[in-house]
Amino acid sequence: MLFKKKIQDCVIIGSGPAGYSSAIYAARADMNPILITGFQPGGQLTTTTDVDNYLGFPEGINGNDFMKNCKKQAERFNTKIINQSVNHVILSNKKGGTHRIFLDKKKCIESRGIIVATGSRPKLIGINKEKKFMGLGVSCCATCDGFFHKDKDVAIIGGGDTALEEANYLAKICQKVYLIVRKNYFKASKILQYHIYKKNNINILFCSNVTEIIGDSFLEGIKIFNKKKGTTQTVFISGLFIAVGHIPNTEIFQNELELDKRGYIIVKKGKTMTSKPGVFAAGDVQDPDYRQAITSAGTGCMAALDLEKYLSLYE
Known part of the structure; x- marks a missing residue:
């Protein structure tokens, strides 16, 4: 012993x-x-x-x-x-x-x-470069790291309370916020949804997944696949926040x-x-x-x- x-x-x-x-x-x-x-x-x-x-x-x-x-x-x-x-x-x-x-x-x-x-x-979504770029543009905490993306474009993955709380926080300091939701609805509370819909700089993307992280040494952008439309779009962002729990x-x-x-x-x-x-x-x-x-x-x-x-x- x-x-x-x-x-x-x-x-x-x-x-x-x-x-x-x-x-x-x-x-x-x-x-x-x-x-x-x-x-x-x-x-x-x-x-x-x-x-x-x-x-x-x-x-x-x-x-x-x-x-x-x-x-x-x-x-x-x-x-x-x-x-x-x-x-x-x-x-x-x-x-x-x-x-x-x-x-x-x-x-x-x-x-x-x-x-x-x-x-x-944190739960991760399991795509390439997700762990590699943790702290290099990828984060699981908007309260911790949102300040570094002030006046820039960012994206959040998630549709629950945490994701919407972080989206609401980031919308106050960032230029544009992409809110990427896997399903065609939010799981978050109604009051949080209400606040999100009132924000003009939040772009909500339902039925969507991030399929690729773009960048060599740090995050430069992401590719987003929309399951409903069958289309892929590329957005250039400085921060990706994963809020899936x-x-x-x-x-x-x-x-x-x-x-x-x-x-x-x-x-x-x-x-x-x-x-x-x-x-x-x-x-x-x-x-x-x-x-x-x-x-x-x-x-x-x-x-x-x-x-x-x-x-x-x-x-």
Whole structure:
């Protein structure tokens, strides 16, 4: 067994802003946190070129550099970082009980407290250059990256609430917005549809798919196929926003924690407590709405404070 069977106070699963924020607060509270980075150390921000909306960086910061800074700060407070993924967990139902985190068949960490910060991943549409140009014109977050396309032409793929919210946001700052919808109707709420139809610079393309991304080193345009007309058109844009949903990284918790119908961890309202005592959730894994680095970091702080209070009751 890893760590000579010593029972830990705090194990953090995930290494995005939520994970590192909780690590810093947990370390400063003498919980000696262990952070397990997972399959994508640093989380989604490592695929973002510039972070321009995080408080305290007036000139913005590269996503990779930002996450390296977070890691260094956590290490400064002696957070132990393990560059592995969690294979499975066995969570106790008992207050003050011990949870077991398995890295593989032989390595297991036992802890009275766990902070789940495994995040979520965007659904992609599966076309060539989609991943290659992520951060180079392709994005899954208009709130994060829309500013870089101010007064330019952009496109959004999706017909649900998220897509229409992002289209509404981009229409305020961009010259033209192409809204590409696979079906012949919106899935979004009526009020969102109402606002979209009022915007003069949104061009709605129903029954349409993006079939090709144009560009060599970065996004320059896209080809759009209209299934109803059987025609293909090329539009030149500076940004393509994919808004067809997110998938929370909760596969290892499906039989251990209470999840909603989309797979997000359910937490107590206004808190980070999950359905198991001593297990807390922070960041995108419990937040289908905001999905911002700054809100993830905030809930990471909350989770560490909630865990500290929980441990004080069972010393």
